[in-house]
Amino acid sequence: MSNVPGLDEFRSFFLDEVEEAAEEIESTDAIPERVLKRAAELGAYRLTLPEEHGGFDLKLSDYLPYLEASAEGPGAGRMLVHLTNGVWRPIAEFGTDEQRKLIAGLASGDEVVAFCLTEQAGGTGRDLRSRAVKTQDDWLLSGEKHLITFADRATHFLLVVGTDSEHEEASLTAFLVPRETDGFEIDVSQPTMGIHGTGHAFLRYENMRVPDRFRLGVVGQGLEVALSFLDYSRISLSTCMVGLAKRAMDEAVAFSKRRETFGKLISSRQAIQGHIADMHTDVTAGRALVRAAATDYDEGLPVRIIAATAKLFCLNMVGRVTDLALKVHGGYGFTKAAPIERIYRDARGFWFEEGTQEIQRLVIARGVLDSA
Ligand SMILES: Cc1cc2nc3c(=O)[nH]c(=O)nc-3n(C[C@H](O)[C@H](O)[C@H](O)COP(=O)(O)OP(=O)(O)OC[C@H]3O[C@@H](n4cnc5c(N)ncnc54)[C@H](O)[C@@H]3O)c2cc1C
Missing domain, CATH: 2.40.110.10 (Butyryl-CoA Dehydrogenase, subunit A, domain 2)
Structure with a gap:
């Protein structure tokens, strides 16, 4: 079995190789075989899986930087990492010995x-x-x-x-x-x-x-099976929102340093600097909240409320950041030539995955009221 990949190599795979395949993914609506194969070689499917099944057994706090990095590229890439590194959990917890054999196949990418x-x-x-x-x-x-x-x-x-x-x-x-x-x-x-x-x-x-x-x-026991990895998954998904929001901000910052209007780079304008400051604040706050939730999880503390809180904050956060990043790009951002166009659309999926804003509010309010 290979070793845990270096974070830089991992990020570069999603930001360079998967990004290069973005147009093909958009037009064919499928992930090219070479990307799937390389992700398997990198160990992307086995990051959190138990060692006995061929995984690296990373705890949540150690896994999150990888997942965040994967989310900086096209959405399909982070989905590969997010799904496999979560869905093995109910199989490990509720499965028979025969069903658990599947987990080794998940680690290698042979099973999905x-x-x-x-x-x-x-x-x-x-x-x-x-x-x-x-x-x-x-x-x-x-x-x-x-x-x-x-x-x-x-x-x-x-x-x-x-x-x-x-x-x-x-x-x-x-x-x-x-x-x-x-x-x-x-x-x-x-x-x-x-x-x-x-x-x-x-x-x-x-x-x-x-x-x-x-x-x-x-x-x-079906609801228990379904809910058994929901909190974990909400924290993981929140880190994906941080990764995509960071990418949107990076695109906006880079664009602002290229685009001149009225003889000056737009990055020199106070209005644009305000947008950059707001995006940075949002991404930093989101990351801090998600990391706090992961620490609680790793320490075995109850995380139902903080996981829903992270999901609620981060889905609003990635909405705000991708809105601002699009604004900074001007009309160019509305064209398919600009990566922000795809990033903006990818971000909207977060509204629904692992439960909507309204459902997170229900979970948080119920938790707060019950503990008051
Ligand atoms: C990119 C993506 C990937 C997905 N992958 C999967 C997957 O692999 N497997 C899977 O099973 N599902 C998947 N889903 C589905 C996702 O989990 C659901 O879309 C989500 O849980 C919302 O459910 P719904 O679409 O039925 O919305 P609905 O339940 O129809 O909700 C419609 C609206 O009503 C609100 N609402 C609903 N119930 C209440 C209530 N009790 N109180 C207040 N407001 C309420 C919702 O917040 C929403 O605004 C995926 C969705 C997306 C976008």
Whole structure:
């Protein structure tokens, strides 16, 4: 097994090599094989995975600088790192010995697990409409999912579905289903505003027969499985927002030092300097909050509130910073020639991943009220 990559080499891969592939990713909506292969060679998929499964076992605080660096490039790059380094957790915690064998494949990049919760007709929690009905030996799964990241490449799908009657407050159960399962329709035709190349798809299954050994965790434990890595994931995603906001700021700063109006560089104008100061303040504050959350996590402290706080702050922060960075670029920033155009679109995906602003507020308010 290779060693933990150097941070500079890691950043340069995402900022140079993945960036160079950006146009291809945008136009084909797929990540080129050479990028996937190089990411595997660098160890990008194994940063946090346990050593016994071929991982580097980085604790969250040590992992975040890598994830932040990956987020400075096109969105698809950070998504590769973010997904694999999170999704192994419920498999390790709730999986059987057989299911845990998958984690070594995740580390090498040979296996990809897509996490499947969101439904177009249902919701993202107890209001899911997908159902699994037990037969004597198997389960029959029926329903749909959408917005499933890397469904184009996934070898397995971690599906969370209801396991009782059709009423709204279902008990949920998780299943780890191989891609080739009969009756599994994967429709990769959901083009998105940004984060191109991440293979978002609709999944459909009607009376899809799966054996009981595909169940992940016990019956009724699905919500627990889904939530088991949500706080970790919210902190990780927040660091991605810091990385992308930093990139937006760097692009704006570099542009301001090239662009002259009325005989002067715009970087010499107080108005532009104000934007730069505001962007820097936002990025610095976001990073400090995320690092504080990671320290709490590594120390085993409860992080539900601080993880949601980091996600809420950082999604507003990356919105403000990408708005300002676009403004600094003037009309040029609105053209496809400027990286800020793609960065601006990529940033909008953060509004939804791991829960919206409204949901973070609910979590924070509930936590604060309960502890008062
Ligand atoms: C880039 C990207 C990648 C994604 N990857 C995945 C993936 O791999 N797997 C997966 O399962 N999902 C994935 N998603 C889906 C994402 O998790 C959901 O979009 C998100 O959780 C919001 O759910 P929803 O889209 O159903 O919005 P809705 O629940 O329909 O919300 C619509 C609006 O109503 C508000 N709202 C909803 N409920 C409440 C409430 N109780 N109180 C107050 N306001 C409320 C929301 O905040 C939002 O503003 C991805 C999304 C994106 C954009």
